[in-house]
Amino acid sequence: MNFLDYLVNAMTGGQPSAQELEMRKMAQQGAKNQAVQSLLDKGNASIPSQGGLLATNYPNPYGLRAFVNPDGTYGGEMMPKTTGWQGLIPSLNGGYITEYSLGGNTAKEPFYPMVTQDMTPQMIKNTQLLEAGLLSQNSPEARALKENAYKQYLKLNKQGKSAFKDYN
Numbered sequence: 262m263n264f265l266d267y268l269v270n271a272m273t274g275g276q277p278s279a280q281e282l283e284m285r286k287m288a289q290q291g292a293k294n295q296a297v298q299s300l301l302d303k304g305n306a307s308i309p310s311q312g313g314l315l316a317t318n319y320p321n322p323y324g325l326r327a328f329v330n331p332d333g334t335y336g337g338e339m340m341p342k343t344t345g346w347q348g349l350i351p352s353l354n355g356g357y358i359t360e361y362s363l364g365g366n367t368a369k370e371p372f373y374p375m376v377t378q379d380m381t382p383q384m385i386k387n388t389q390l391l392e393a394g395l396l397s398q399n400s401p402e403a404r405a406l407k408e409n410a411y412k413q414y415l416k417l418n419k420q421g422k423s424a425f426k427d428y429n
Contacts, residue, residue: 343359344426345360346376346426347380352392353392358388361374361375361388363375373410373424374426376388384409387405
């Protein structure tokens with residue numbers, strides 16, 4: 262039960278009706294769709310230096326991406342994420358995977374997404390298993406995913422592009 266359901270239950274002494282639950286679900290989906298459409302319409306709308314909004318005032322259903330500071334800590338402007346190279350990958354935990362970011366643990370370590378343009382259906386499945394904790398971080402499949410992501414990072418970096426889809 263989410264917090265809103267808890268409040269309704271506490272205030273009315275009963276559960277919300279099926280109709281009310283369906284209306285809430287539709288409203289949440291509508292907000293997500295609006296946020297995605299806004300990004301698609303405006304291109305790089307999430308980049309403040311290009312006139313976009315900061316994460317603090319930008320509706321974003323996909324979470325925030327933090328960047329590594331020179332001292333190795335995370336911070337700076339936490340930017341909204343978009344749907345990534347493969348769109349919304351259903352998570353086995355009920356949410357969505359859009360990037361599965363790697364690296365960035367120190368100021369010198371590159372920061373890039375595991376979800377890349379060239380993923381096969383099996384790689385996507387392995388990403389779902391890894392994110393759900395059903396595949397070891399040290400497994401051959403996980404190492405292959407990380408190696409592929411790093412190669413894509415190097416390729417895009419050499420072209421002067423970001424490894425993250427929303428910045429290209």
